[in-house]
Every structure is written in structure tokens, then in C-alpha cells.
Amino acid sequence: MSSIKIVLRKKGLADGTYPVCLRITKDRKTKYLNTIFKSSEREWDSPSGCFNKNNANYIQNNRLLLKIKARALKVYADLEFEKESFNLAEFGQRFRVDSNPSNDAVFSFWEEIVSELKLAGRMGNAAMYEETMKSVKNFCGHRKITFQDITNTFLNKYEAWLRSRGGTDGGISIKQRTLRAMYNKAIERNIIKDIDHPFKTYKISKLKGQGIKKALDFDQVSKIINFNISKFPHLADARNYFIFSFYTRGMNYTDMMVLKWQDVDAKTISYIRNKTKGRFVITILPPVREILNYYQKHSLPTKYVFPILLRDGLTPSQIANRKKKTLAKYNRDLKEIAGICGIKKSLSSYVARHSFANCLKQKGVATDVIGESLGHKDLTTTQVYLKELGSNVLDKAVELLL
Template structure:
């Protein structure tokens, strides 16, 4: 069973309008393809899949919509003739590349990738891609550019432009890596070719940050563990989150935020890390058990362990918005804790992860077990060694911190 229809997406945009898309269905699987239009519900005829008379330019807009649909029907028909079997990925490649008037242009493809990420709930990636796209767009002075315009010279000029605006190695590296990932996606989807790939000559590795990561020693961590919660009750959550993160191998804020009670059994916490999608099984140490008991006794009517997300069933966008607000407060509270504890370092949510590795070193744990990378160099390296070592070694190492 197959069908091609023009429809409104169910989720409204920020301005209250809805994207007009082509919905292609084959063998009960569906893909959506953005058109250039968006509109309100009262300007759309749902039964016929076109603009109604309330739309100010409905005749011309409907003609263009029909062209989109005709193009899709032709591609579908051609694939039927060419292949005994094809799927929606085959259709997608043909539709986006061969027949899309914007094919080969950087920013329309970029916007499409961002839309896909948001639809998949990958809000962190979507935000990074969107911020980088705005930066590159500004650098290009909002001109239309194609993928073949992204050359080694372009990348070096973009780097120089970022530096002129106060960019650091770390910040520039993030933007260039995002641009490289987008370029690779364009190659995968046959938007551009792997000929003269600019990142084969422009090396992002030269931008590795050389700044010293902030990490506490065991004495400083102990001050936070022993923090006077009776005197400073408004800082209880921040102290608990930091200690919990420290004793769970530096679990980051996002993973703590969405940690559910079903992820916890009598002796372990099992979760999938949001950033790397790797699974972690962590033995519950006494300080973690104490914190879990507190939040069990004071639990909200949600599935979550910590009172960060206040209700179940939030959309990815709502979760991302809540994270932004609560993480900012958490970091402010940590700075207040640092001041009270006479810790002369800028304390933030990620310092728990660096401190975990630093304190293991202080305890004499072998460098090959810790790596230099548990938050100190490269998160991908961290993921590799965690995967290779397994849980037992790290649980034994973590127990040394008690």
C-alpha cells in the first residue's frame, strides 16, 4: 500500500503555524518531506490537502504544491520501473537530490537536518546545529552558498572570523566539527560528493583545547559531601546532585534529570547515557543510597528520581527548555556552595566528572584504568575505555573513594 499526500504536520511552529509537508507512505512506513510552505489550520483544506480560499495567495500556492506532488509521483513511478524493490530511503535520496531545486545549497539542507533532529527528540544536537548554522550564515553575510563553496580556504577564513569575535580553540572546534558532520551527512545523502572534501586538508585536531580542566581534589570534594544542609537547606538539591554525580562516575546533568526509578534496583543503577547512547551499570555506593533514600521519601508524583522534571510526558522541546532553566540554577547554587566551602575554583555541574577522575588518580588507581580522558580530554575516548573495561573494574575503583 502506498500514498503521497500534502498534509499539515501535527506540531505547530513557534509562530502558531504548521509546516506543509509531503507525506509519502509505502508498506505502512511513512516519511515527511518539507515544502516551502507553512500555514494556519483555518487556511488549510484537510480533505483535499491544499490551501483554501482564506489563504491570501491560495491559487498560486496550490499550483506550486501540485508541482511538488507531481514531482514525488514521478519519482515514485520511475523507481517502480527501475527497481524490483525500493524503500522510502531510495525515494528520499532521489526526491531530495535530483528534483529538489534547493539541492546542493548549504542552508536549506542544514535546516532540514535540524528539523529531523527535533522530530527525533535530539534537542541538544538540534540546538548545536542551529547555533552553528546561524554563525556560518552570519559569516557568509546571509548569502546562498553551495557545498562546493566549503573549501579549505573557506574554513580558514571562518576560523579567523570566529577568532576576531573572541572565539577560543574549544568553541571554534565545536563549530567546525558540527560543519564537518553536516558535510558528511550531505555526502551520505548524495547531496554532494566526497571529491576535494575540505576537512581532509583542514585539520580540526589542531584546535584541541589546551586549557586546564577544573577538577577538585578529595579534600575539596569531602567539604561538599559534609556540607551543612541544615544551615543551608536551599542548597540541598545542588549538593545532592553534585555528590550523586561524583559517586556515579560523573553522571552528567542530562542523565540525572531523566533518570527514572525503574532504572534502579537493590544494588545498581542502569541507564543509557544520552550523549553517547552507551549503557552503564553502576553499583550503588552508600552516599548514593543515602541520596536516593532522601528523594524516595520526598518523591514527586512522577517517574523521575530527581525533582527536576515536574511531570511526566513532556515533549523533547519542553525537556530541553526545563533543562536550560534548572541547569542554570544548579550552577549558580554550586558557585554559592564553593564560596561557603572555601573552594577557590569555579564549580559547575561538569566539575563532578573531572573530579571523579582526578580523585581516582589521587587514590593511586592505574592511569590505564582511568585514562586521561574521563572528562579530561575526549568523551569518545572515555566511552571506548568504559566499554572495554566493563563495570567491575570501575565499581572497585569508585569504592576507593569511600
């Protein structure tokens, strides 16, 4: 048996009135949810569960009580439809979100996610969430918004606002993806329901990033491979990092920074990609072996392969700060190398990953194999087949670049 009623709860308040509550009874258990009203016994009609004529605004107040009860009935029916069983705590959570938008505040939840990411040591993700949150706050004029405010129209206006401030497709895409991830976390935690999800109609895929246009062809990569570091010793690390990334299927800077000697054996490098948590086992090709040998002689006495983190035991915050500083220098050095080599395209750390994919394509490797070698997870019909491919297939594809 279950029932939903509006009642005057006999729990007196300091001013002599009583709280008007929504009472839900299910499986012989009862839960009370406060409304915004309170009343004296003289103004309340218990049999009908509403205000009587002694209440000055009884008609208006009773209309709102009917809406509250109707909302409660809908929430109850939705839960019955969605789940085989649910408890009163779940009902209360769902009802509060529906009935009190202030509990649905976007920025307080967003700040909570940022704090959790920092606590978990995921400083890169935390920085991205924090940067996007600041951007959305500026767009909103620092007014409070709820999840119900995030609509297709809101997202399109935010995109236009970013473009008016020089935003590119790639940068806008990153911010919209971060906003979508935060929205999805709210759904996962039952803060909101997956109804009228704005990202079902606002398609981030329309934002075509410019990354692939920055990719080098193999002739250009060869210039960096053959770059004479003896004449420019201050650029040795930048050249080595770029070539190492290129020949390890586009390993990104973060993963290179924390790569440990224990991840390297006689024939392979094994690591888990920080961004996607996918595991990679990569055959060590001659250019990579040459670079590993170089750092066995020149690296610091730490557990890390590359002399980026200066000592062991750094905190996540210290690692994030070190990454920011060294990545900026790496990118500056790459631009200097590009100038010396006569490469007109903008050169940065991520270009090695784009160039790896572009050069495989130049060599005639199938697009699906390239996607698998990069660890992409968004392949559709080819994904089932590609899972059957062993690492040897991918390593042979990479060997075409030698």
C-alpha cells in the first residue's frame, strides 16, 4: 500500500504554527517532506489536506499545494516505471530536484567535482573543469544557474559568446565536452534526470578541430629525426621527446613524463594512458631504443625515464606544476626546431600524435588500424573486428615508418 497526502505535521514551530508537509507512505514506512508553507490549526482543513478560508491567501496557496501533490504523484509514477523497486530516500532525492531548483545549482555541484578531482590527484582534469566553469560563469554574468537552464539554446549562445572572444572550433569543443561531462555526472548521481538532455540535440561533433591540419608529413618528420643535436645541444630533449612520441604511437607528454624504467623491458614498453586509461604494449623500434639508451646515460637518478620530474615522491599538485612549466619550454623548443628545419607548420607536443596518424595514412595503412593504434574508443562497426587484431599487426604497421 502507498499513499501521498498533504498534511499538517503536529510538530510545533516556535511561532505556534505547524509545518505543512508532503507525507509519503510506502511499504508501511513513512517519509515527510517539508513544503514552503506553515499553518495554524485554525487555518487548516485536515480531511481535504488544504488551507481553509481562514487563511488569507487560501485559493492561491491551495493551487500550489495541488501542484506539489501532482508533482509528487508524477515522481512516484516515474520511479515505478523506471525501477522494479525503490525506497523513500530515492523518492525524496528525486522530488527535491524536481520541486526545488536551488538544490539543482550548477556551480556548487561543479565546484564539488573539481574538489574531488584534485583530491584524486587528477590535476589535469581538475584544471580543465575549473577553467571551463570560470568561462561559463563569465558567460552567465556570474548569476546562479540550474541544470534546467542548460538547454540547446543555452549551448548555442555559449558557443556564439566564445566565438565572439576569438574561440576556435577546437577550443570550443573542449569546453562543451567538459560541460557535457559535468552534466552527465549530475545524471549519474541522481541530481537530475536524463530527460531533455541538451547534448542530444546540440552536437559537439559539428565542431571540427584543426588538429589534423597541424600534422607533419613523413618528409617533415624525417627532418626532425635527422636534426643534428650536436650543433644545438639545448634542443636535445625536445627533439628526443618528439621522436619518442612519434614512434610510440603518439604517446602524449603526460604519459612520457611519468613513464618509469619498470615500464620498459628488453622488447616492449607497457603503460596505461592517463587520459583514457587504456593499456598500451608497444614494441621498441630502433629510434626508440636509441633514445632510451641516451637517457639511461643522461637521466636523473629517479624512477622516471625522462628528466622531467626532478625527484621521486612528488605530490599530484607538484607534478601538475612541473608539467605546466616543462611543457611550455618543450613547445618553445619545438618551435625553434621547426624554424631551423624549415618546417612552416606550427610545431607542438601534440603534433607528434597527429603526425603519427598522418604518416601511417601516407603509407597506406587502413584508417581503422590507425584508430586502433592510437587507442581510440569511438570506432563503431569496425571495433569488434579490430579487437581481434593483436599487437603484432599494429607494430608491423608502425614499422612502415622506419
